[in-house]
Amino acid sequence: MPLEKPYQDVPGTIIFDADQSRLGYWLNQFCMSLMKAENRVRFKADERAYLDEWPMSEEQKQAVLARDLNWCMRTGGNIYFLAKIGATDGKSFQQMAGSMTGMSETEYRNMMISGGRSAEGNRYLGEQGDAQAHRQPQGSAAQKGAA
Amino acid sequence: MPLEKPYQDVPGTIIFDADQSRLGYWLNQFCMSLMKAENRVRFKADERAYLDEWPMSEEQKQAVLARDLNWCMRTGGNIYFLAKIGATDGKSFQQMAGSMTGMSETEYRNMMISGGRSAEGNRYLGEQGDAQAHRQPQGSAAQKGAA
Amino acid sequence: MARITASVYTSHVPAIGAALDLGKTEEDYWKPVFAGYEFSKQWIAEQKPDVIFLVYNDHATAFSLDLIPTFALGTAAHYKVADEGWGPRPVPDVEGHPVLAAHIAQSVIQDDFDLTLVNRMEVDHGLTVPLSLMFGQPQAWPCKVIPLAVNVVQYPVPSGRRCFQLGQAIRKAVESFDEDLTVQIWGTGGMSHQLQGARAGLINREWDNAWLDALIANPGAAAQVPHIDYVREAGSEGIELVMWLIARGAMADVSGGAAPRVRHRFYHVPASNTAVGHLILEN
Amino acid sequence: MARITASVYTSHVPAIGAALDLGKTEEDYWKPVFAGYEFSKQWIAEQKPDVIFLVYNDHATAFSLDLIPTFALGTAAHYKVADEGWGPRPVPDVEGHPVLAAHIAQSVIQDDFDLTLVNRMEVDHGLTVPLSLMFGQPQAWPCKVIPLAVNVVQYPVPSGRRCFQLGQAIRKAVESFDEDLTVQIWGTGGMSHQLQGARAGLINREWDNAWLDALIANPGAAAQVPHIDYVREAGSEGIELVMWLIARGAMADVSGGAAPRVRHRFYHVPASNTAVGHLILEN
Ligand SMILES: [Fe+3]
Ligand SMILES: [Fe+3]
Numbered sequence: 015m016p017l018e019k020p021y022q023d024v025p026g027t028i029i030f031d032a033d034q035s036r037l038g039y040w041l042n043q044f045c046m047s048l049m050k051a052e053n054r055v056r057f058k059a060d061e062r063a064y065l066d067e068w069p070m071s072e073e074q075k076q077a078v079l080a081r082d083l084n085w086c087m088r089t090g091g092n093i094y095f096l097a098k099i100g101a102t103d104g105k106s107f108q109q110m111a112g113s114m115t116g117m118s119e120t121e122y123r124n125m126m127i128s129g130g131r132s133a134e135g136n137r138y139l140g141e142q143g144d145a146q147a148h149r150q151p152q153g154s155a156a157q158k159g160a161a
Numbered sequence: 162m163p164l165e166k167p168y169q170d171v172p173g174t175i176i177f178d179a180d181q182s183r184l185g186y187w188l189n190q191f192c193m194s195l196m197k198a199e200n201r202v203r204f205k206a207d208e209r210a211y212l213d214e215w216p217m218s219e220e221q222k223q224a225v226l227a228r229d230l231n232w233c234m235r236t237g238g239n240i241y242f243l244a245k246i247g248a249t250d251g252k253s254f255q256q257m258a259g260s261m262t263g264m265s266e267t268e269y270r271n272m273m274i275s276g277g278r279s280a281e282g283n284r285y286l287g288e289q290g291d292a293q294a295h296r297q298p299q300g301s302a303a304q305k306g307a308a
Numbered sequence: 309m310a311r312i313t314a315s316v317y318t319s320h321v322p323a324i325g326a327a328l329d330l331g332k333t334e335e336d337y338w339k340p341v342f343a344g345y346e347f348s349k350q351w352i353a354e355q356k357p358d359v360i361f362l363v364y365n366d367h368a369t370a371f372s373l374d375l376i377p378t379f380a381l382g383t384a385a386h387y388k389v390a391d392e393g394w395g396p397r398p399v400p401d402v403e404g405h406p407v408l409a410a411h412i413a414q415s416v417i418q419d420d421f422d423l424t425l426v427n428r429m430e431v432d433h434g435l436t437v438p439l440s441l442m443f444g445q446p447q448a449w450p451c452k453v454i455p456l457a458v459n460v461v462q463y464p465v466p467s468g469r470r471c472f473q474l475g476q477a478i479r480k481a482v483e484s485f486d487e488d489l490t491v492q493i494w495g496t497g498g499m500s501h502q503l504q505g506a507r508a509g510l511i512n513r514e515w516d517n518a519w520l521d522a523l524i525a526n527p528g529a530a531a532q533v534p535h536i537d538y539v540r541e542a543g544s545e546g547i548e549l550v551m552w553l554i555a556r557g558a559m560a561d562v563s564g565g566a567a568p569r570v571r572h573r574f575y576h577v578p579a580s581n582t583a584v585g586h587l588i589l590e591n
Numbered sequence: 592m593a594r595i596t597a598s599v600y601t602s603h604v605p606a607i608g609a610a611l612d613l614g615k616t617e618e619d620y621w622k623p624v625f626a627g628y629e630f631s632k633q634w635i636a637e638q639k640p641d642v643i644f645l646v647y648n649d650h651a652t653a654f655s656l657d658l659i660p661t662f663a664l665g666t667a668a669h670y671k672v673a674d675e676g677w678g679p680r681p682v683p684d685v686e687g688h689p690v691l692a693a694h695i696a697q698s699v700i701q702d703d704f705d706l707t708l709v710n711r712m713e714v715d716h717g718l719t720v721p722l723s724l725m726f727g728q729p730q731a732w733p734c735k736v737i738p739l740a741v742n743v744v745q746y747p748v749p750s751g752r753r754c755f756q757l758g759q760a761i762r763k764a765v766e767s768f769d770e771d772l773t774v775q776i777w778g779t780g781g782m783s784h785q786l787q788g789a790r791a792g793l794i795n796r797e798w799d800n801a802w803l804d805a806l807i808a809n810p811g812a813a814a815q816v817p818h819i820d821y822v823r824e825a826g827s828e829g830i831e832l833v834m835w836l837i838a839r840g841a842m843a844d845v846s847g848g849a850a851p852r853v854r855h856r857f858y859h860v861p862a863s864n865t866a867v868g869h870l871i872l873e874n
Contacts, residue, residue, distance in 0.1 A: 020536050026506030027544050031463040032693030039373055046372045049391055093503045094368040094461055101393025108580045111508040126578040130511025137540050145507035167819050173789030174827050178746040179410030186656055193655045196674055240786045241651040241744055248676025255863045258791040273861040277794025284823050292790035378705040417747040422661040422705040464700040
């Protein structure tokens with residue numbers, strides 16, 4: 015593999031490197047376009063039509079339409095670019111970040127007020143922390159899934 | 162003076178540094194605009210009107226209208242930017258460079274074919290080379306001046 | 309002679325800007341955050357810096373994926389406030405100091421730092437939120453600002469060591485400028501936070517405070533921390549802390565002078581997703 | 592393993608491109624210029640490089656005064672040919688090598704070179720004229736190209752020493768790429784020329800050839816030449832020669848290997864305003 019990636023053993027984390035950047039180029043450039051008010055209006059009026067103006071993959075478009083930020087990130091999105099979608103929707107960074115955990119907005123906000131997520135068990139893949147793959151989704155979504 | 166300028170003792174030469182760049186910012190940005198074919202057409206149709214769209218100094222506009230590249234450079238122009246004016250006029254780099262010496266096109270071309278201008282006497286201000294201030298303009302223009 | 313008199317370090321969380329702009333500073337959630345800057349506002353009113361050399365990162369605002377400068381130094385006279393998707397923040401535009409900036413560029417490039425110079429750039433919350441925290445809500449910012457935008461978005465980002473060295477080169481450049489100017493250098497971003505994935509919301513109070521201790525007393529060691537430690541311990545966006553090392557590298561003690569005086573230290577969790585850290589060091 | 596097998600050095604005079612594009616290569620004025628590249632075209636047809644790492648400067652084409660990167664590395668898949676004011680040259684677009692370019696970026700930035708990465712850029716005569724000289728007029732360029740645009744337009748430009756060091760870092764990066772690729776590195780621009788003022792047309796045959804001698808046999812010394820010497824001796828645009836030092840720094844002998852073999856050396860005055868220099872060194 016051409017690029018060394020010492021950061022691939024961190025759970026629940028995608029590092030935006032050159033490979034991700036190449037994968038997500040058009041997705042992220044689409045996001046940048048939402049910094050112009052007139053583009054936000056056009057996007058909101060017909061999301062699919064606006065997305066179709068960009069040479070993104072169909073999966074990237076679906077991920078945007080679903081507002082599934084984890085999916086967006088897997089297809090090369092970077093959070094600072096994706097935040098322009100959130101801004102267009104009137105969402106805060108806290109709402110956006112929380113949406114990626116499966117927690118409700120209140121659950122995530124309460125976690126932050128209580129001091130945030132602990133690094134314990136979340137430093138390396140395969141530990142037992144709440145960010146590990148086998149413990150997703152988090153919060154009430156987990157109960158729903160189990161129900 | 163904030164910036165050290167060890168290059169000010171070279172005759173007939175303006176080094177494009179941060180001070181020149183600041184001075185010539187809009188002149189050079191105007192030149193860049195001529196890289197688009199539609200702008201070249203608009204500029205040629207009414208040069209003065211096109212120049213008036215840019216926040217350049219009146220002197221910069223006069224220098225452009227006069228196609229006096231030495232004057233353009235004194236007001237902050239850089240040759241690679243100014244070359245876009247020459248390109249718009251259908252002039253080669255050799256015609257543009259030659260125009261700054263006072264020589265005719267043929268005189269300059271012949272100088273180059275004969276091996277170019279010698280560095281002798283042209284390294285420091287105050288020497289006796291043909292690029293020194295007291296020997297301008299060069300070529301037949303000098304005779305005309307003397308006549 | 310221009311002099312670097314102090315360095316200021318602060319998080320630049322966008323929600324802090326929004327809280328200020330929307331008049332929420334008295335809400336229970338926000339009160340403790342702004343309380344941490346009360347001293348700082350008085351302090352800077354007395355200090356009256358002429359110029360702030362402000363190290364921050366652009367958050368996909370001025371720079372898209374089309375062009376990614378490692379270090380972009382602003383040499384413009386004027387910077388507009390960007391529309392990041394919510395409309396531009398209702399804060400004053402930023403006035404630059406083109407002559408000092410060009411002087412720093414010349415000195416630092418000749419010292420082998422491969423800067424990108426920028427003459428047109430809109431500035432985002434990374435730059436404006438620190439100004440708001442330190443100056444409140446004036447009609448115009450009370451001093452000039454020289455922006456240095458550091459790439460911490462797309463890897464590879466510059467190492468902490470490189471940032472620390474750049475700070476030293478900036479100090480040398482400022483001190484060779486022969487106009488009498490009081491210059492502060494600010495490092496912004498951080499502290500621990502992660503805005504993505506199942507690990508979003510990570511905060512590491514212990515690590516942050518140990519890192520602050522090192523930044524104050526042993527910055528050379530803090531500069532050796534590799535990227536992966538920031539990611540693992542302080543969250544994927546904790547990497548922003550490398551920018552604090554640029555400001556710290558510009559302090560006198562790093563070039564053989566006296567140790568800086570700690571005028572203020574503040575730490576609070578949370579502001580939105582982030583641990584807010586803040587430090588004032590005087591030469 | 593990718594390997595740098597050779598370095599090529601050549602002027603990139605725009606009039607040479609025009610002469611080719613307009614079918615003037617058989618004119619008396621141009622014949623001796625193109626004759627100097629006959630060997631080179633045969634040589635490169637045998638060498639069949641996979642990738643050319645092409646060091647050149649942008650001439651106010653892709654970069655205006657809004658943004659001036661010291662070193663801009665192209666990591667894109669594709670580069671369009673620019674309209675410099677005469678319309679785009681009728682030559683093929685340029686295909687990049689994004690994966691190798693990203694690998695080089697990562698390695699070189701971690702080695703403390705503060706690159707700007709570029710994913711959208713039009714390329715001007717600085718890049719296309721060397722390709723034309725070496726490959727003639729094919730339907731498509733026969734290999735991938737990784738562009739490195741160096742600022743030699745607005746001072747301060749990088750020092751020769753810094754360029755030489757960057758070449759060494761590029762070599763290290765290429766040789767750690769684990770795909771089998773034959774890579775050449777090209778340094779372009781120069782030699783003596785001045786395009787401005789009363790001193791326009793300056794040519795310094797003696798200085799150019801002494802500099803070539805040093806570049807071949809004693810590149811460390813050539814890298815120490817200060818900017819002012821280029822300006823004074825080789826004309827204001829002679830400063831482009833610092834780019835040749837990047838290519839030279841990437842040769843094996845600089846990192847302890849054997850001295851390169853001089854396969855070809857050519858010098859001719861004039862092409863338009865410029866002294867044409869050309870060199871091929873093999874590892
Ligand atoms: Fe930030
Ligand atoms: Fe050139």
